Amino acid sequence: MTKPQSNDGVRRRELRRDAADNRDRVLAAAAAAVRREGTGVPMATIAAEAGVGVGTVYRHFPSREALLGALTYRSFQLVLDAATRAAEADQPGIEAVRRFLDQTIEHGPDLVLPLHGGPLAADRETDLLQAEVRRTMGSMLHRGRHDGTIRGDVRTRDLVLFGALLAQQLPHVPNWSENARRIVDIYIAGMAPGAQPFRDSEGQ
Amino acid sequence: MTKPQSNDGVRRRELRRDAADNRDRVLAAAAAAVRREGTGVPMATIAAEAGVGVGTVYRHFPSREALLGALTYRSFQLVLDAATRAAEADQPGIEAVRRFLDQTIEHGPDLVLPLHGGPLAADRETDLLQAEVRRTMGSMLHRGRHDGTIRGDVRTRDLVLFGALLAQQLPHVPNWSENARRIVDIYIAGMAPGAQPFRDSEGQ
DNA sequence: CGCTAAGCGGACGATATCGTCCGCTTAACA
DNA sequence: TGTTAAGCGGACGATATCGTCCGCTTAGCG
Numbered sequence: 234m235t236k237p238q239s240n241d242g243v244r245r246r247e248l249r250r251d252a253a254d255n256r257d258r259v260l261a262a263a264a265a266a267v268r269r270e271g272t273g274v275p276m277a278t279i280a281a282e283a284g285v286g287v288g289t290v291y292r293h294f295p296s297r298e299a300l301l302g303a304l305t306y307r308s309f310q311l312v313l314d315a316a317t318r319a320a321e322a323d324q325p326g327i328e329a330v331r332r333f334l335d336q337t338i339e340h341g342p343d344l345v346l347p348l349h350g351g352p353l354a355a356d357r358e359t360d361l362l363q364a365e366v367r368r369t370m371g372s373m374l375h376r377g378r379h380d381g382t383i384r385g386d387v388r389t390r391d392l393v394l395f396g397a398l399l400a401q402q403l404p405h406v407p408n409w410s411e412n413a414r415r416i417v418d419i420y421i422a423g424m425a426p427g428a429q430p431f432r433d434s435e436g437q
Numbered sequence: 438m439t440k441p442q443s444n445d446g447v448r449r450r451e452l453r454r455d456a457a458d459n460r461d462r463v464l465a466a467a468a469a470a471v472r473r474e475g476t477g478v479p480m481a482t483i484a485a486e487a488g489v490g491v492g493t494v495y496r497h498f499p500s501r502e503a504l505l506g507a508l509t510y511r512s513f514q515l516v517l518d519a520a521t522r523a524a525e526a527d528q529p530g531i532e533a534v535r536r537f538l539d540q541t542i543e544h545g546p547d548l549v550l551p552l553h554g555g556p557l558a559a560d561r562e563t564d565l566l567q568a569e570v571r572r573t574m575g576s577m578l579h580r581g582r583h584d585g586t587i588r589g590d591v592r593t594r595d596l597v598l599f600g601a602l603l604a605q606q607l608p609h610v611p612n613w614s615e616n617a618r619r620i621v622d623i624y625i626a627g628m629a630p631g632a633q634p635f636r637d638s639e640g641q
Numbered sequence: 642c643g644c645t646a647a648g649c650g651g652a653c654g655a656t657a658t659c660g661t662c663c664g665c666t667t668a669a670c671a
Numbered sequence: 672t673g674t675t676a677a678g679c680g681g682a683c684g685a686t687a688t689c690g691t692c693c694g695c696t697t698a699g700c701g
Contacts, residue, residue: 453668454668454669455668456668479658479659480658480659480660481658481659491659491660492660492662492663495660495661499660
């Protein structure tokens with residue numbers, strides 16, 4: 234889906250190998266730091282955790298906003314990848330949904346404000362990824378509805394928001410992924426045809 | 438449950454009326470600001486939004502940590518209140534759970550890091566509230582299990598974590614509470630007896 | 642191996658935020 | 672209505688963070 238060293242956002246030319254490595258390490262460190270301390274985390278903290286100088290951070294990402302934008306872009310890449318793989322496998326719609334949600338949980342630590350279009354101003358590239366994720370999730374739902382594994386009144390938006398909520402994670406919960414999987418299991422069970430419908434049901 | 442002007446955390450003596458008002462306004466402003474900008478939001482921002490000087494903020498809460506602690510305490514008060522009211526009404530267990538989750542959504546904007554014991558160091562008072570919330574939720578589950586409205590393999594912890602996740606809210610989603618209610622409806626449907634059990638079921 | 646441009650890091654001046662301190666204001670009570 | 676102690680606010684020095692700049696290092700190539 235995404236070639237190794239290419240196009241995380243807007244790339245001008247090929248980076249030298251060490252530069253590309255540093256860029257990745259900065260992104261990874263930033264994702265962890267933002268999760269831990271919020272979007273206002275000092276750039277120096279990110280630099281230190283990535284094992285580079287602040288100058289390096291600012292060279293790759295001229296402003297904090299640019300860095301956060303790149304993080305968001307990468308989150309969507311990961312999520313789209315997960316969605317595509319989940320949708321590809323030849324299995325009932327509901328199982329594709331479950332796999333997708335599982336993978337979202339697994340990717341959790343790398344995701345920053347994803348799936349529903351967060352507070353950060355999105356660029357065109359990111360918008361396209363987001364739309365593609367949405368489309369893929371819609372097709373899973375559609376498949377499930379067709380093969381009788383998912384009730385008809387669940388909207389794409391419902392699934393997107395639930396996924397986004399999951400991806401937020403709860404901080405400081407031991408065994409988060411196990412617990413999250415149990416939440417998913419219950420939610421999935423509630424998507425079965427014949428389950429109690431929405432209160433204010435106006436159809437889908 | 439909580440008398441008007443009393444005991445938000447540790448109170449020494451009665452506050453003068455204007456002081457009590459200011460304290461409340463600071464807490465409300467802080468909740469909003471923290472939700473919007475994270476726990477690192479400048480104290481000056483909070484003070485401005487509350488319509489008081491920084492000195493006033495620091496008098497009521499000697500440190501940022503104290504302020505965040507008070508926010509957490511208040512969140513638990515609100516949640517416990519909601520849980521108690523939901524559990525009191527004479528209705529099937531599953532409906533009590535639904536009411537509780539609905540109220541959690543409604544209180545959303547005032548809740549900061551609640552329900553599962555957040556990253557903030559908790560004091561004894563807060564711990565007690567938290568335990569009480571947990572107990573109340575457990576009793577709802579128990580009631581539901583007994584009256585046949587909730588399947589037997591759902592744990593208290595599942596419900597607590599789901600509630601905490603909901604309370605986090607997703608930023609920048611228009612009509613959040615409506616969408617959140619739909620998530621709740623699906624989750625509730627998945628709690629019905631006879632729904633598909635957990636994957637790795639080892640009983641409860 | 643030698644050259645060179647891309648990349649690196651951290652010191653530094655500018656700016657933002659912190660938390661204290663103190664003279665003015667006002668609620669509360671007689 | 673007079674007294675007074677509790678409360679108020681914002682200026683201020685200390686500290687933390689920002690983002691730039693420039694001399695040193697090194698990947699990549701012939």
